[in-house]
Amino acid sequence: LAHGGGGRAMAQLIDELFMAAFDNPALRKGNDQAVVEPPPGRLVVATDSHVVSPLFFPGGNIGSLAVHGTINDVAMCGARPLALTAGFILEEGYPLADLRRIVESMSEAASAAGVSVVTGDTKVVERGKGDGVFINTTGIGVVPPGLELSGDRARPGDHVLVSGPIGDHGVAIMSLRESLGFEAPITSDSAALHELVAAMLDEVPQVRCLRDPTRGGVAATLNELSRQSGVGIVIREEALPIREAVDAACELLGLDPLYVANEGKLLAICPPDASERLLAVMRAHPLGSDAALIGEVIEDSHGFVQMETAFGGTRNVDWIAGEQLPRIC
Amino acid sequence: MNAVSRHSVPKRLAVRVCGRVQGVGFRPFVKCLADSCNVSGWVRNDAGGVSLEVQGGGSQLARFMVALREQAPPLARIEAVVENPCPLQPRERGFRIRPSSGGAVATEITPDAAVCDACLEELFDPADRRYRYPFINCTHCGPRYTLTSGLPYDRVRTSMAKFPQCPRCLAEYEDAGDRRYHAQPNACPECGPSLQLLDGDGHPLPVGDVLAATVDRLTSGQILAIKGLGGFHLLCDAGNPEAVARLRTRKRRSEKPFAVMVPGIEAAERLVRLAPGERHLLAGVDRPILLAGKRPTVDRQLPGVAPGMPWLGVMLPYTPLHYLLFHEAAGRPMGLAWLSGTGQPVWVCTSANPGGEPLVTDNQDAVRRLSGLADALLVHDRDILVRCDDSVVRQAEGRAVYLRRGRGVTPSPIRLPRGGPPVLATGGHLKNTVCLTRGDQAYISQHVGDLDNAATCRALDDTVAHLQRVLAVRPDCVACDRHPDFYSSALAARLAAEWAIPLVRVQHHHAHLAAVQAEHGLEGPMLGAALDGVGFGDNGEPWGGELLALDGRGGFRRLGFLRPLPLPGGDRAAREPWRMAAAALHELGWGERIPAWFPEHPRAQGLAGMLATGTRCPRTSSLGRLFDAAAGLLKVKAVSRFEGQAAMLLEGLAAEHGAVPAWEGGWTLDQEGLDFRPLLAELTRSSERGFGAALFHATLAAGLADWLCRAAEKAGQKRVAIAGGCCANQVMMRDLCMRLEHAGLSVYQARQAPPNDAGLSLGQAWVALQTVR
Numbered sequence A: 001l002a003h004g005g006g007g008r009a010m011a012q013l014i015d016e017l018f019m020a021a022f023d024n025p026a027l028r029k030g031n032d033q034a035v036v037e038p039p040p041g042r043l044v045v046a047t048d049s050h051v052v053s054p055l056f057f058p059g060g061n062i063g064s065l066a067v068h069g070t071i072n073d074v075a076m077c078g079a080r081p082l083a084l085t086a087g088f089i090l091e092e093g094y095p096l097a098d099l100r101r102i103v104e105s106m107s108e109a110a111s112a113a114g115v116s117v118v119t120g121d122t123k124v125v126e127r128g129k130g131d132g133v134f135i136n137t138t139g140i141g142v143v144p145p146g147l148e149l150s151g152d153r154a155r156p157g158d159h160v161l162v163s164g165p166i167g168d169h170g171v172a173i174m175s176l177r178e179s180l181g182f183e184a185p186i187t188s189d190s191a192a193l194h195e196l197v198a199a200m201l202d203e204v205p206q207v208r209c210l211r212d213p214t215r216g217g218v219a220a221t222l223n224e225l226s227r228q229s230g231v232g233i234v235i236r237e238e239a240l241p242i243r244e245a246v247d248a249a250c251e252l253l254g255l256d257p258l259y260v261a262n263e264g265k266l267l268a269i270c271p272p273d274a275s276e277r278l279l280a281v282m283r284a285h286p287l288g289s290d291a292a293l294i295g296e297v298i299e300d301s302h303g304f305v306q307m308e309t310a311f312g313g314t315r316n317v318d319w320i321a322g323e324q325l326p327r328i329c
Numbered sequence B: 001m002n003a004v005s006r007h008s009v010p011k012r013l014a015v016r017v018c019g020r021v022q023g024v025g026f027r028p029f030v031k032c033l034a035d036s037c038n039v040s041g042w043v044r045n046d047a048g049g050v051s052l053e054v055q056g057g058g059s060q061l062a063r064f065m066v067a068l069r070e071q072a073p074p075l076a077r078i079e080a081v082v083e084n085p086c087p088l089q090p091r092e093r094g095f096r097i098r099p100s101s102g103g104a105v106a107t108e109i110t111p112d113a114a115v116c117d118a119c120l121e122e123l124f125d126p127a128d129r130r131y132r133y134p135f136i137n138c139t140h141c142g143p144r145y146t147l148t149s150g151l152p153y154d155r156v157r158t159s160m161a162k163f164p165q166c167p168r169c170l171a172e173y174e175d176a177g178d179r180r181y182h183a184q185p186n187a188c189p190e191c192g193p194s195l196q197l198l199d200g201d202g203h204p205l206p207v208g209d210v211l212a213a214t215v216d217r218l219t220s221g222q223i224l225a226i227k228g229l230g231g232f233h234l235l236c237d238a239g240n241p242e243a244v245a246r247l248r249t250r251k252r253r254s255e256k257p258f259a260v261m262v263p264g265i266e267a268a269e270r271l272v273r274l275a276p277g278e279r280h281l282l283a284g285v286d287r288p289i290l291l292a293g294k295r296p297t298v299d300r301q302l303p304g305v306a307p308g309m310p311w312l313g314v315m316l317p318y319t320p321l322h323y324l325l326f327h328e329a330a331g332r333p334m335g336l337a338w339l340s341g342t343g344q345p346v347w348v349c350t351s352a353n354p355g356g357e358p359l360v361t362d363n364q365d366a367v368r369r370l371s372g373l374a375d376a377l378l379v380h381d382r383d384i385l386v387r388c389d390d391s392v393v394r395q396a397e398g399r400a401v402y403l404r405r406g407r408g409v410t411p412s413p414i415r416l417p418r419g420g421p422p423v424l425a426t427g428g429h430l431k432n433t434v435c436l437t438r439g440d441q442a443y444i445s446q447h448v449g450d451l452d453n454a455a456t457c458r459a460l461d462d463t464v465a466h467l468q469r470v471l472a473v474r475p476d477c478v479a480c481d482r483h484p485d486f487y488s489s490a491l492a493a494r495l496a497a498e499w500a501i502p503l504v505r506v507q508h509h510h511a512h513l514a515a516v517q518a519e520h521g522l523e524g525p526m527l528g529a530a531l532d533g534v535g536f537g538d539n540g541e542p543w544g545g546e547l548l549a550l551d552g553r554g555g556f557r558r559l560g561f562l563r564p565l566p567l568p569g570g571d572r573a574a575r576e577p578w579r580m581a582a583a584a585l586h587e588l589g590w591g592e593r594i595p596a597w598f599p600e601h602p603r604a605q606g607l608a609g610m611l612a613t614g615t616r617c618p619r620t621s622s623l624g625r626l627f628d629a630a631a632g633l634l635k636v637k638a639v640s641r642f643e644g645q646a647a648m649l650l651e652g653l654a655a656e657h658g659a660v661p662a663w664e665g666g667w668t669l670d671q672e673g674l675d676f677r678p679l680l681a682e683l684t685r686s687s688e689r690g691f692g693a694a695l696f697h698a699t700l701a702a703g704l705a706d707w708l709c710r711a712a713e714k715a716g717q718k719r720v721a722i723a724g725g726c727c728a729n730q731v732m733m734r735d736l737c738m739r740l741e742h743a744g745l746s747v748y749q750a751r752q753a754p755p756n757d758a759g760l761s762l763g764q765a766w767v768a769l770q771t772v773r
């Protein structure tokens, strides 16, 4: 891949690779923008820049991740995603074959999700100025009338649910990056959750809020929600779904799986009388088959997120500044 | 009245006494003393302490002044006595207690004190009206801090407010000549609190005699929750292995040693070896848990109480209730002689704080949180207003070292080298305490605990508020640790913002050392060695074996550190010494030997991989982790069941083995610091654990001494402060201090404030005080 301005080489790359892969009517027009006819409802926009190392991992690559991540951000307010944009920043010298694989899986992810990439942009930076490939995606979507999902709506008594086992993505990335070679390879959970969300909201429109626990994991997301809503949250360690392999890897690495990133999971908070139905709908969907009720919202002016441990104690699930730092003196 | 002797011209003195002189029976003492010395005058409380005027012949006055200092009541602590001549009052007759002078009287709250001998005499005297009354007390003993909600210290602001005194009690309370003059918790069976025995669900048990029923249950192996001064204890028969095992299961405390309570020093000596100073500590009015050298028979006598530990925590009774339980078990003997007997039971006495949460203090809370733990609860209706864990003390080089400050000690201040604006310091994360300064007095709070749960974090908030209330101080500055994720730091930041006052973030090991500077009044530049677990370093790395140049103005420079070891898995490595041993092998270049070295650990292969790639392996200069590495290499302990267990077991082995010469080839010194890799390599070849442990301790002490001596010489310093969690290791510290002192250095260690993280708040406060000026 050669670094260059807006010349013919770039046009050729765009034509041959991106246009072919993302082919759709809007893109085919060849304009610098896409015109989208929105259905009735309120418009939702979300943007996310994706940087991941390594670019390829079990369960996906940066391309599929860029599609799933942004679709999920759009979907978490209950919106149906309509279209995506994609901006690529490529490093000079990056192998074209690898780029092709990324773009193709991106296109597959988009079409599997039923969402088109309607416009895009590509820049190539000098060697050493990037890390292979960075992708920014922006998604737009529409929230049906009547749905009011927001992180500040959790109320004491509400139940907290998670759509499946936690920590898969972060552990998959880490074990690959550090070539730790666990017995059983761990696969990223990267997935688009909008259909699961649609099924959940169809059945239980009373859901208070949804959020995907990506960077910082379930811990960071629960702390965001408790802070936004001015409540406390108590979860039960024994209720947390977690794969044995992920648990084992976390134990070895000294990581708390609550702080490990997910890319295909959501946390839902709903009124207590709706949680049973919500759980049933989630479990009926392939992306929520291991969904679990993990805790509840309580009144707490401190906004503590607490976990009842398997040993019968209670410990805080702190909102940490960054990585998990040693603190035992 | 005054018989003025011909040989001594009458004089009059105005005297001010500062320190803990209020609420401890000081004025009646002064009156008594004045009468016996045949001097006239008056005494009263005022904002600064006690002021008095005395008039009499020169020799009487001299005798009075000497006795004033030397015979003060047991709970008084005189800090200063200032006397000035003043004009004679020729017509004055007798000595009077005057009402307190107007204005703000800062009647201080004193720490709780163990029941005194005079009260004990009454307690066991069938003819006394308070015979077997569990709430007997007087001006010289009993609860104070734990039942007081605010200032000034007066019955209405204590949990005794709901018990109006009967005429007989009131008469004692108002009689300046009585031992119970102004004893705020004064009570008797007529008017005071009473006991109740509850079943595990909180229902009152219909028993004829509560004390007898309680002792019966203890004797039959039951676990009882018993309300003490600052919280509930769980008690069981320490000689009953089943009961102890049941307590361990219920408390989910598999190996951590329990403390025991025995009725007297003689009984204690059957369990531990006591030096004279230790006897004194054990029987002090603060009645701490004393950690003392365990006799070898104890593991057989009291199986499962403190397995494998070189120490046993022993405590004497401190409330009348504790005494009455032993009294009951002894068959209700008369007098005090029976307390020196040795046939009494030994009871495990552990704080009732389920799940690492704060101590239970409230009756209903006790029923809710202790059901399932206790078979029955012995409660009473005198509320505990301030939670206070037992204090823990040990003796090192003939001096007391407080490892935990709590009941009996809080709120005694530590005097700072100088005063300044009030500072609030919020301490660390584990073993948290806070510190509030007022003038040149630093008040360290009682033990708050580990801030890893919401209840303890809330207890920290309460402690901060309560300390401000009882000291009537509003801070001008807040100090905290530099770790980004501590609740204590978040609280400090919040309070600083709320009160719009500066926030000073103090490096962990700097704070450890500053605490030593503070309590020893050390000003000016000096050296400091932090021998610690892990604390957040200024470069973002976990520090813990640090040589700092302290500038005496609240700053420091890092002169050197122990050569860092990887910490595979972060805090997990602090709980699993085998990981540190693997880290040591990796650092020795023997990474490939890790899986074979730990055949019993299925994760050894994975750990070798982590070490090879450096994944989740921050590097730490911690000395505590070096101990863990040694314990892991010598296969002393693979996984610690409680904090510091591996190092304690290692110390126990070294002590048992006896001293060996240090191996001079065990360390190297370079620009950066001290590298013990040769010693670690030697341990891998050591086939005998006891010898290995002894060699490790001796070589460590020699290496550290070498390092510190050279640094001291280079810096032209003679003074070294040493602090940090590893100072609890007596085998190493004794050796190290001897070497340093032999080399002409003055060594300063934590004594009043704990050397561990419980002392951080004092250090933070002192650093802040030094920097805010």
Ligand SMILES: [Fe+3]
Residues within 6 Å of the ligand: A329, B508, B512, B532, B533, B534, B535, B724, B725, B756, B757
């Ligand atoms: Fe420390």
Ligand SMILES: [Mg+2]
Residues within 6 Å of the ligand: A048, A069, A070, A073, A214
């Ligand atoms: Mg996102």
Ligand SMILES: [Zn+2]
Residues within 6 Å of the ligand: B115, B116, B117, B118, B119, B120, B137, B138, B139, B140, B141, B142
């Ligand atoms: Zn007394």
Ligand SMILES: [Zn+2]
Residues within 6 Å of the ligand: B165, B166, B167, B168, B169, B170, B187, B188, B189, B190, B191, B192
């Ligand atoms: Zn009475």
